[in-house]
Amino acid sequence: MRACRNQAIPAAAPYAPGCCSPSHGSAVDCGSANRDHLRCVPVHCSSVGAAAVRFTPARAAAAGLALAALFLAAPGAAAEKYGFGTPATEAQIKSWDINVFADGSGLPPGSGTVMAGRDIYNAQCLSCHGAKGEGGIGDRLAGGQGTLASAKPIKTVGSYWPYAPTLFDYIRRTMPITAPQSLSNDEVYAVTAYILFMNGLVQENADIDANSLAHLKMPNHDGFVPDPRPDVK
């Protein structure tokens, strides 16, 4: 983001790496296009907001236009508000927010065993995904480890999914497909445990919860790379 990089740093100004980190509140940030905070306009870490930007009067004129652009683009900077919408309460947010992150944050309290999961799976999942997770109307869930680099890769929870908490997230939000969000959190933990067991990733006597899911390293955890395109020109 040119507007940001053009902000020459006055020699006398305190250079404050890390100043723009979330822990310092809404300090001036480079905006969305450049998260390289070391290039940010120097700020006093103790201050918050645009007023914290320090620059010499001599530079102000030259940088004025770019600085204005910076303020417009920066999150936290004053943007036009219309006053529409109603503040959402914590209870309202909690009732809808079912996002579970790769590191396990967002996982709810509760737990489930492989044994309990087997019963739920056989009753609610088997008809589409097969008795051993071999797939059918629904996706294959188990097996396939070691096949990703072969001519016929088999992508399953065990062979392809990089994060175990994502399995909980997905089952909770959309399975069984005819009755999404009908399972209790304990039931979702249990089905998750059983599918992990089918893939040899937990023991048959396992009882999983938020902590164990967050710390379970999946076989394909390191199997993803950034988008290199354009890779063919």
Next chain:
Amino acid sequence: MPHKQIPPDTYSALGGFIPPDGRILKDENPAHARKREARRGFLRKGAEALTGVAAAGLAGRAAMAADAGAGSLPVPESMKQPGALTGSSLYGHPSEFEKKVVRHLRPTDKQYYSSSTRSPLQELDGIITPNGLFYERHHNGIPSIDPAQHKLMVHGLVDTPLLFTMEEIRRYPSHSQIYFLECSGNPGYTVYGKTAAEANGLVSCAEWTGVMLKTILDEAGLQAGAKWVIAEGADGAGMTRSIPLEKCLDDAMLVYSQNGERLRPEQGYPLRVLLPGYEGNMNIKWVHRLQVTDRPVHSREETSKYTDLQPDGKAREFTYVMEAKSIITAPSGGQKMPGKGFCEISGIAWSGKGKITRVDVSVDDGKTWQQASLQEPVLTKALTRFRLPWRWDGRPAVILSRATDETGYVQPTLEELTAVRGVNGTYHNNAMTAWRIAETGEVTNARL
């Protein structure tokens, strides 16, 4: 031409009467309206009587034509009777003779909770896809959502978490723009469609109207550290994708209308995310929640599904942009050449990185290329219609098109793509599609 003698009752049943000058006037009398309601059966009989009259007239015309000698034309039937009554189709629908122009549904899917339909590209002109023919991709069916009940929640790293009604969303400054939308699996690397729809029909283009996503995020107030927005749909898939904040603050929209009317249910009614140039799956339909975060959520769709497996067993993640692509839609697979001589080659080109700057067409399987003309206006991240005048000499030919966008990127061949990516990547195949024209005039996919 004097008006035919039609029983007055028939016209009163139609809601009017014939004044001396022959005009049909509207009868607003409610008592008469009730009477008309009671006489619907008579109306049908009247229509049959009219048909009979017309048939008799036709016979007379035929006799006259015979009298006039060979070479004369029958007067079109549509000129000899009233057409369907005004208001007989208050929403409207295509001609009864265009009933075959529908989306293509693969008959072989194991289930249709999570499936797709393809836009019949070979039947369409111009760059705008009619709403009823816009491609579909659903992950757990098409929900029916009452806009009066629908709410959008914005929460996470914002100053004020907010809930918006649809009425409130529509109060914001609106913006309209024409953008294409394309599924990233359009098609897989080993799929050779018989028709343009089957080959590349998971792409469509519309004029979208809504509010800039930035406007809504600004209303809630972005906090420092905000880098991603996780959008969630209110469908049975709870479809969830993480969107980089840069895109949200750039050209991303929350749209409620498509081609002038409210979104169709299958396009996310009443509200969807629109990310110009990005893979279709990220354009969350039925959107009801935006969580602003410092990191992506790594949902199932952005880890185990919309990731591109490479030959070394690694998969590319967060592959957003739809690279430049084109396909000839006429003549195309499943069609038959009408004969030797002039044949306009026409097709569509698009790029998720901006405007199409050039399309080349080959009629000799890629040995030589001719520059096609581009129909103005050429719009950024929208379909562009290209054309090349051609004369078919009646001999076998292989025709294909190659798009170039404003970044200088040139659409590759399938071989060029698979040499790097292998054939198991599933997504982002933007290769050229070649059609073979046989001596018989039959057009087929050149890879079949």
